[in-house]
Amino acid sequence: MKILHTSDLHIGKYIGTYDLKEDTEYVLNQVVDTAIRERVEVVLISGDVFDRPNPSEEAIKMYVSFLKKLLDKNIKVIAISGNHDSGIRLSAYKDILGKGYFVEGEFNSPMRKVSLNDEYGPVNFYMLPFFTPFIVKSNLKLEKGLENYDLAMDEIIKRENIDTSQRNIILAHQFVAGFKFGGSEEDFSYSNGDEKNVAGVGIISLDKFQNFDYVALGHIHKPQKISRETIRYSGSLLKYKTSEIDGPDKSVVIIDLKEKGNIEVKLDPIKPLHPFVKIEGLLSELTNTNPNENDYVYLIVDDDKTPIEAKNKLTPYYKRIVDIEFPNDTLQQKMNLDTSLADKRPIDFICEYYREKTNKDLDEENKKLLAEIFIEANKEGGQN
Structure with missing residues (x-):
């Protein structure tokens, strides 16, 4: 079975004041062309289909058109929601598109499993949309809260009955241990750009994925493998911020899955309309x-x-x-034109205000609490 893995489409996104409609449509068409050329049977989308939970009608039409192009070629699509998506809204399109489009917009336990067959038997696709510890606690009706994402993932995995004699693939939209920031991830963590300290969002350890033959990750915009070739962030299809300019070129992952234990992975480049x-x-x-x-x-x-x-x-x-x-301008920090404020997260402003008023830093517990609040607000209100 040949599979294409992508994520972080961010349909409807702007760079500054520039609408990326044409740029996004251009790279989505490349994904379709690549899937057809490589004779792909399944396309995986690991979250952040849209740039905001309440996408415009134009963004929705672009996504539906993208899906139809794949489905018309008998290419199945398996998609999960990311932190930028509305799970309910994302799931709504399955009724329009019919068979061949599998989507999981909201966290459920046990995970939704889609099984597709080839000449070697079933391939099981486990769908894990973006979650927070609070969502997991509520869904599982746990008495005690979960302190971090790794503990939340523990609770999820121990409720699964994974047949390791079969081929298993998981789609997830989270931070996984060993990742490197791409530079344009719009999360509400208080990380200061340090992937080792994603306070409030948290990192999931690699051992949680040991029963999966391929781990299709989204959330990080820099394409990269984690520990082994078969744990991968596909990365976004476009570069969104100046910090990404010198980073790796964009790509999609092509997976050639044969019998259990026989899997080949390669990257297929994606070229931007406007560099x-x-x-x-x-x-x-x-x-x-x-x-x-x-x-x-x-x-x-x-x-x-x-x-x-x-x-x-x-x-x-x-x-x-x-x-x-303007490196030589002493007012650079005060006058970074149009984008300096846009690059800051709401939690940064709160922490700076707290520091100004109290002359001390906000403690980690409150940073984590704020991060949780902003993540929930982002999903419900559509605010970056």
Whole structure:
């Protein structure tokens, strides 16, 4: 059985003020083309189908069109919700699309299992949408709370009856031990960019996945393997922030699953419609080049120019300026143009305010509590 693994489609997303509709449609079409070319039988989507829980009608139409292109070629789709999705809304489209589209929008225990057969027997796909410890506690009706995500995953796994003689694949949308941030994940953890300290969101240990032949992960935007070739974050299909520019190119994972224990994995590249590039130089140099006007650009101005002066001179030359940095400007932190506030998470503002008022840092317990609150608010209210 050949399988394509992707995640973090973020349909409906913007970069700054730029609508990524055309860019997203372009890469989704590449996913379809790749699936057809590779003779894929199943496409896995490991969460964050949409960029917000209440997607626009246009975003919904794009997703449904993407699914229909796959289903019309008899390619099955198995999808779970991520922290950006509304599970109820995501599940609604299964009635429109009919057979071949399997979706799990809300956490359930035991996990929903879809079994598909090939010449070697059944392949079991376990669907684990994004969850929090609170969701697990409520669903399982536990008397005591769960302190972290790893303990929550313990409770989930011990209720499963996994036949390890068969081939088993799990879809999940969580932080798993050993990951590296991609730079554009929009979670509400208080991590300060440190993947070893994802306070409030928490990391799930690798041993929880030992009974699975392939682990199809979403949530991290940087494509990467974790420990072994068959535990993977597919990564997002597009680069969304300046911190991703120098990172690895985007791709989807192609899995060639044969008999138990025989599995091959390869990456198939995804090319953007409009590349996201970084250009550095003096203002005179930046206004004396011939850039591709359709690129998304991150400009670094090495002069002692004011941000307003530089922006006024650069705007006519670059159609899609995402951000401009002024390393020599002492006011850089105060005037990071349009994106500095957008890059901050709500929890960052609260922690900074608390520090200003009390002259001390917010303790870890309260950071975790705030992170939980923001995650729930994000799912219910559609707020980034």
